[in-house]
Amino acid sequence: MLSERRLQVLRAIVQDYVGTEEPVGSKALTERHNLGVSPATVRNDMAALEDEGFIAQPHTSAGRIPTDKGYRLFVDKLAGVKPMTAPERRAIQNFLDGAVDLDDVVARTVRLLAQLTRQVAVVQYPSLTRSTVRHVELLSLAPARVMLVLITDTGRVEQRMVDCPAPFGEASLADLRARLNSRVAGRRFADVPRLVEDLPEGFDVEDRGTVTTVLSTLLETLVEENEERLMIGGTANLTRFGHDFPLTIRPVLEALEEQVVLLKLLGEAGDSGMTVRIGHENAYEGLNSTSVVSVGYGSGNEAVAKLGVVGPTRMDYPGTMGAVRAVARYVGQILAES
Amino acid sequence: MLSERRLQVLRAIVQDYVGTEEPVGSKALTERHNLGVSPATVRNDMAALEDEGFIAQPHTSAGRIPTDKGYRLFVDKLAGVKPMTAPERRAIQNFLDGAVDLDDVVARTVRLLAQLTRQVAVVQYPSLTRSTVRHVELLSLAPARVMLVLITDTGRVEQRMVDCPAPFGEASLADLRARLNSRVAGRRFADVPRLVEDLPEGFDVEDRGTVTTVLSTLLETLVEENEERLMIGGTANLTRFGHDFPLTIRPVLEALEEQVVLLKLLGEAGDSGMTVRIGHENAYEGLNSTSVVSVGYGSGNEAVAKLGVVGPTRMDYPGTMGAVRAVARYVGQILAES
């Protein structure tokens, strides 16, 4: 176990390195933090920390920089989550309150998060399967063409075109709409398949084909949760990354374009509480020099989706975590209200 | 007027520079293109081209690179649009055909365009005002709460929540829905305000407030064309930009994040035909070292929105223009079918 002072040294190293982006040496450390000991002592502590793998030297006569393991210890033991100040909280709330629809909520959230953290923000749209159905609407666009519109309690709307095997009268359509809604409205999406299973049986034979088609489209829409959407922003902040720029930034931009990768990234994060993945802890190779801070958000107690930021491992963890947590909280509130 | 050969020299300079990303000298030019004259002659031509402002020297003893004016001449006079090959065309069509809804069409288009051109792709969602109404749906979510869903012929769906001043019965709602649709379905959005003007008059006094509220929400939705959406992709291609990277890329990423800037950019482009804005021709400062190739697309003859790519002025114009034109054409077809 590391002594208290060594932990303090590690904390100081992380803080300084995050601030200056340059390897930090023993002398600078003692000057900027009053540790009460001399540089030589700090050097001994640093040697110990290096042995344990918490810090490393880029080259022999340089200062130390934290390793992924060092950041991990810092996040777990040495740093808290920095709460937002009251004015910041007000600003967040005001900014989000102006949103007109779900797209707007998500867009504003991304913007806000990117600005607060000065990093890349990622916000997942509220997922379908974890939401409940508010309403299913069926519109007849042509005799054998129906538009299916699905509205969730989080305000998300999905629509699909359905080509019916046979013409479908207005009356049958109204009938189907009514029966469908009475069964699924207010229910969780996950339960929908079970609830509509025997629905076609109540219809005339000639309409059953259409009913089945409509239902299977509905179920498909639900299953297509893999087609979950997300929005990203603040990519310009990547330019603050480091000096060896093009090499680092390229894979990150590529990862950000791959929604699949991002969704997986968020998906892997724990379901409740905040998750911090540091450097190589990220499965995706391109993100090996980045950290991902993510958290679930939702209208009630349950998370319906996740949001987070992607930034260099060399990031201000307490501040970032504070911002992410605060934003998630307020987005949840907004969704609950709408 | 420049002689034919000088134009050829300019063309050769542009082509070589685009390929190698390095200033091109007289000797290299004569070796790679058989112009039928010696380097010395080419030097004279280059001096003339430089006097006219078509090319420039980074420093005294370097080769020449094209100026914005040089690219402009190249695009206008010297280069055609390179058509896509048959396999490429097939690939485009196949890729776009798999789309399930409008979001998907746009997403696939962005991807495709970014891949084909290896640059940043920007696709605007079909605009509301230039589309026609397919259907307006009203859903009662609570006694005094209505959801308004607007469906366009391009498959775009907008929804808004309406808080009614007074409870609104199912019957009244159905009535309003029917009257509303009979007036606006199939009409152009621009005409809607005029068409619904006197609608409230046909309703009972106690319902008029609600009807007015619903209508004004509808009109607001239409007016919010400024809130036009767009999707971008291929930002990872920015890393291929140049060597002085962080300086160039930063403002570009910032511009790409500002939807307002992008929309303006696309908006300024001519309404029909392809538009190429080169370097300083772009009003927005951050894009001074980029070129924007854009074109309108639509389901019929009329453009409902625009798409394009943003890349370094040093880009393959004929290829890029060919890809942009081809993609726009196929997207138009897809929209017309759906």
Add this chain to the structure above:
DNA sequence: GCTGGCACTCGGACGGACAGAGTGCCAGGC
């Protein structure tokens, strides 16, 4: 009007010298 030749210029690469920062280690002091 084109061409070969020639002198000139400038940037980029190479290499040595140097300063500065930081380290590891050791002997001495509390």
Add this chain to the structure above:
DNA sequence: GCCTGGCACTCTGTCCGTCCGAGTGCCAGC
């Protein structure tokens, strides 16, 4: 036993001078 000051060492980044090559402009000749 732990901390400290001192010292030798190592490495990087920078500065400077040199050199090479690419490219130019100009000129005289065909």
